[in-house]
Amino acid sequence: MPTDVRVRIAPSPTGYLHLGLARTALFNWLFAKHHKGTFILRVDDTDVERSTEESLENIIESFRWLGIEFDEGYGIGGNYGPYKQSERLDIYKEYTQKLLDSEFAYYCYCTKEELDAEREQAKAQKKPFIYSGKCRNLTPDDKKKFHEEGRKPSIRLKVNGKTIVVNDLVKGDTEFRTGLLGDFIIVRPNGMPMYNFASSVDDITMKTSHIIRADEHLSNTPKQIIIYEALKCPLPEFAHVPLVLGSKGEKLSKRHGATSAEEYRKQGYLPEAMINYLVRLGWSLDDQEEIFTIDELIENFTIDRVGKSGSVFDQQKLLWLNGEYIAKMDLDERAKAVIPFLQEAGLVGDDIPPEKFEWIKEIVKAVGDRLKTLAQIVDYAEAFFVDELEYDEKAVNKRLKKDYVPEMLEQLKDILGNADPFNEENLEKLVRYYSEETGLSGSKIIHPLRVSLTGKAVGPGIFETIYLVGRERVIERLDKAIEIAKAQ
RNA sequence: GUCCCUAUCGUCUAGCCUGGUCCAGGACACUGGCCUUUCAAGCCAGCGACACGGGUUCAAAUCCCGUUAGGGACGCCA
Structure with a gap:
């Protein structure tokens, strides 16, 4: 291979960064890096009718988000400019x-x-x-x-x-x-x-x-x-x-749902996961490896390992991969990553003081590896942020509408409300003790408790949940739950 | 219609060039089980493919021919 490898991607600024183009760009980028060559961004805007500045900015922003970097070209410079065809x-x-x-x-x-x-x-x-x-x-x-x-x-x-x-x-x-x-x-x-x-x-x-x-x-x-x-x-x-295809085997298009990099960013996908998923559409290293770092990709990417046939874009596998990447983030990183999604949902404000950040970290820790997308934090953690709960009707019917529940919640309110210290360890001890005393099984206590405190049937572990909801709101929510439970 | 490309589990793929080690390996999804305070994760097990038909060969997923199917291109779009 010649040492002066020069490759380019030439988007036409007439829309968003389509995943197909993103993958082609990725292949070019990896190829350039692998051969220590130059990756160039050129703008194919000879179609004056359809080209817009806004679209160009959006595409460039998406490349930046994905981490695909150019060595030369529009917005960067170089010896072969200008890099916009209209110029x-x-x-x-x-x-x-x-x-x-x-x-x-x-x-x-x-x-x-x-x-x-x-x-x-x-x-x-x-x-x-x-x-x-x-x-x-x-x-x-x-x-x-x-x-x-x-x-x-x-x-x-x-x-x-x-x-x-x-x-x-x-x-x-x-x-x-x-x-x-x-x-x-x-x-x-x-x-x-x-x-x-x-x-x-x-x-x-x-x-x-x-x-x-x-x-x-x-x-x-x-x-x-x-x-x-x-x-x-x-x-x-x-x-x-080969082309990236939709589920029916045709060229991936809007009809198949989200097709732009930007949409995936908004849905809470990580750029590293997108890159990893995209590269595996048409390229593989061997019969084992699925997850690659960028360095590994650069090291191993060669054209002869690119397949000849089109690949169907599989949302499920992307979701799995994204979950894997989220799981690999350390707590600090993950908490930071999740904040924009909490803000978007109106759960936290623009300004996050250090104590608040620590608090968010605890929540993120409790949510653990349940997150498959960053946006899912909203579903799992909403109850820790809001004053008024929304109740999942099915969960309420299944877990609260039971004869034994009002009395139990009443007793738990007393126990939890007076817990000292109010921490996970002690809360668990108290609940377990209550279970032994009353002969009620763990699940008979825990499920109604979860629905009472979060309104949902699923979520983080119950003791973390009690702790994160906090003494005051635990009392309030148990009162509310008792009311609901009694209203049969 | 014409030209071109492609064809391994539902999906992504390994294997194909250099036929035998492949009654085809991995991953996602799915199903069942274990674990368990739910969900998720984890662990174990299971389901599941060489498009079809001819050759060549002792032997073909692998080589050749044809068929079929899918896709792409046929622009004063890119």
């Missing part, structure tokens, strides 16, 4: 002129309407649409006439029909007969270059060594090779990685 128009113009001069390219005065009509006709005859090439040999008079009509020409590249072989690092050798392509447009009438052209010129001028991108671009590759050849430039290596 590289002069460069495209220069290359367009080269192609015009060498007669590989020509002006086409066909209107959109004419072309649409041809396309439709081809479709009606169930034939593939191939541009006729009728503007190839326009006389100067023709051109003058069109010009006077006010027609703005696009620029097309001549395609000679020979067979092109793409030597793909993932897919192997693939043959294309370019006769099926027709002369394709490289510059729009408004002067903006088309994707295949701009992208090729950029890859040439930015010295991209490897083009690692999604499968769907495989059929674009012959066009780009034609451009490279017309420009007499050496070809980069190509690697087309």
Whole structure:
């Protein structure tokens, strides 16, 4: 492998960071790191209609969140800028002129309407649409006439029909007969270059060594090779990685639920878990390892271990992995990570004094490894923050609506309310003692207690729960629970 | 319709290049059990796949051909 590996990711700022693009970026990044090369961020914004600044910022922010870092490119700088295609128009113009001069390219005065009509006709005859090439040999008079009509020409590249072989690092050798392509447009009438052209010129001028991108671009590759050849430039290596699919096996799209990195951040997924999950979609090290650190990925990532077939995005496995990563965080880290979600739910304020933070740490400790996403902290810990409980009706019916319960809660209120010290150890001792004295089993006491104190059937261990709810609220909530229990 | 790609448990995958060690291994999910104050975790067990059909070979998940199925691309989108 050459030492000067240069790879890039080129998002078009027309939406959010789609998981498919995130994974392609990840592969590029790991490939660059593995080969001690350069990872470049380029912005493909030649579609002026759809590109927005807001979308660009969002995509960059998502990359930052994931921890995917660029060595060069938009917002970073480098020797091959500018890195935004809309700012590289002069460069495209220069290359367009080269192609015009060498007669590989020509002006086409066909209107959109004419072309649409041809396309439709081809479709009606169930034939593939191939541009006729009728503007190839326009006389100067023709051109003058069109010009006077006010027609703005696009620029097309001549395609000679020979067979092109793409030597793909993932897919192997693939043959294309370019006769099926027709002369394709490289510059729009408004002067903006088309994707295949701009992208090729950029890859040439930015010295991209490897083009690692999604499968769907495989059929674009012959066009780009034609451009490279017309420009007499050496070809980069190509690697087309398989698509990330939805549950039905088609390209992952909005219909499958959350598809943007940002949504997963909001749902409480950790960037490390996302990276780990994404990399395993199409790549594996061996038949054992599932969890990798970034360093391990950089160390081990090679293109030859990327599979050829598409991978279905599996929410369940992501959730499991996320849980594994949360479990690995130490308490301090986890408490910090959880705070934005508590704030979002309105359970804590913007300002968190040190005592409050310590208190949150205790809660997080009690919740333990139940968290599969950071956002789940709200479900597990809500009862420790709010004044008024919401009661789960099923839990109330199952655990509180029992004859023995009101009296028991009354007695527990007395015992717990006077506990000294009011700590987990002593609370457990008291409850166990009460169990022995009354002959009530642990579960007959504990379940009603949990529902009384949290309103829920599930949650952290009961003694931690009692402690975290605190003496005052324990008394209040038991009173309330007694009322509920009696109201049969 | 045309071109291209792909095909191992429900899902992610190992194995395929360099046929035998694979009546196919791991992970998620699922089911059952243990543990237990719930849930989660943990532990144990279980379910579950080489798309199909032909070759080649002593031997094929692995090589070849075909079929089928899925996907992608056929833009003055990227």
